[in-house]
Amino acid sequence: MFIAYLKDMKSWILLFAGSIAVTDLLILIDKGLAMKLSSLIYLNLLLVAIFILFLIWRYKKETQYKKELLQISGDPSRDWQEGLPEPLFNRDETINDLLRQVADDHLQKLSEMKAANLMESDYTAAWVHEVKAPLTSMKLTIDANRQDPAIRKIESDWLRVHLLIDRQLYISRLTTLESDYVLEKIKVQQLLTPEIHELRSWFIEKNIAVEIEGDMEVLTDSKWCRFIIRQLLTNAAKYSLAGGVICIRTSLSQGGNPVLSIKDDGPGIPAHDLPRIFDKGFTGGTGRLHNAATGLGLYLAQQVAGKIGISLSAHSEKDNGTTMNMTFSTENEFDATRT
Template identity: 45%
Template sequence: MMTIWRYLYDKRMWIVFQLILLFLLNVLFFVDNAIILHRDALIYMNVLYGTGVVGFFVWQYRMEKPYYKALIEIVHNPAIDVLAQLPHANTYEQQLTQQFVASLIKEYQQTLSETKQAYLDQTEFIHAWVHEVKAPLTAMKLTLDANRHDPSMRKIAADWTRIHLLIDEHLHLSRIASLDRDYLVQQVEAESLIIQEVKTLSSWCLEKNIAIEIEGENPALLTDEKWARFVLRQLLTNAVKYSPVGGMITIESGVRENIPYISIQDEGKGIPAKDLPRIFDKGFTGQTGRKQNAATGIGLYVAHTIGEKINMTIQVDSTVDVGTTAILSFSKPNHYDALTT
């Protein structure tokens, strides 16, 4: 808030100048014998001069206060059109300030527009690339399905699955911005989600001879099936990726403290304790990921981001050389959800 004291502080150089000028006038009257001035007249002159200076600054403060008040309101409550909110400029200094602000806003809007256009171009390119890649991938999948009993196809099927997962990961990453418009809450059985994702990764599991055990209850989940499947897929993908050949992955579903959950436990190398707080950071691969040269640092970041948007939480516990457990907790059901599903 622009107070009178703040205003006077900003004008302190002018005030000091007036005081010095008044002091020099008094010295002149005392030193110059040609000037004869009675003491009372000298006091009267100083009081009159001081009153005039104070009155001038008070008047100027009252004139400029509305301008400062309007600027403060813009700072605390900025609108989309800042230029339209700017008050009328009364001085040349204020005019220059507003011109400078206008130039900054114009440059910012231009940069923002160019950034948005670049993002849209990149997103459009990714979508086009994904659709172009899907055609040969679909043809490969048909060939693999037709020759699934051929042992030589097992490795190709696993590689196909990894390519499919990477494309799916980037496709979901590009769609996060529009998740609010592409979100449908419905009741889904936990077992249905789990089985679908296990089937998706079956060829990779066969290549590594990984056994998957599903246990626990089959709770009903109130969530968006498509996005929930993607998050579960990322957690299961990490479990398969870091599990040793011939390992075991245990998937458990149930309800704990009235909150449905799905947990995935593997027998991999585990995550060092110092890396655990950063596993959801974008681009972070960690010590295990760097050693195996298999991590992109995107999967868990995307899963965590989506989870926050659709009210799911991911908790990861890990012990080095023992394994990792990822727990996916879903939102607690309530009466509103029961009415809308």
């Protein structure tokens, strides 16, 4: 910091050096200002010493404000506006006023953005609830006429619309997930059963069998965990071959964490696409063959998983299906996070 200060004060240093040089020149030229060389050297050394002491004093004085600012910036837990150092000079006071003004403007804009997002989220939620009413009515009609083959086709399309609207509702709630997050111990099959039942018309349409092996208790938020499972099952149903099988298994990882695996028998994911499947909007080569692919399902699943302590991973081989793994956190890991 001292080197930087000297660079800032180079005009002072040059002025002092120039002044001494001009003074020495005048003394040497002007016979009326005659002075012994030893006395001249003594005078120069005295002035240099005084100037060095002056620089050190000004350095400590002028950098005190900067040092206190750096301490505030290095401690993000402190309220920096309340902790702004007392100004020693007029320029310090101007900086304080400017920083407070910028902070107030930023908070005002942030508040306006949050209000706009909240309004949009509320509008989306209200719209979704309004749309769900006619969808519920349609579902009752479908259930009453299920024997009609045309109705079964309509049910498949109805399910697609229902899932898209329901996903939009979850998207609108994603920013406030922390306030709607409840940990509970629950069996994996209790999470799977309602989602498989929800998607049964797709499974029937493509004659896909669902095999479940094993069960175990996990610690998670059931509502948001079911949202993740729904995205994985939707992908599995979409890419599985007609007459295929979706295998769902539970196991323990090497670290003792519960793992839920969902495997389809679809075309698989190419190796060069696998690292990007959780990227927003990424559909990959396989997804482009399905016009319904949006590149949002796995992205949203990953976003939710990261917030509720679930690790998502994928394993796939070309022409040999894809396995999606959900690794749950243990109770001890959640306790460590909270403390």
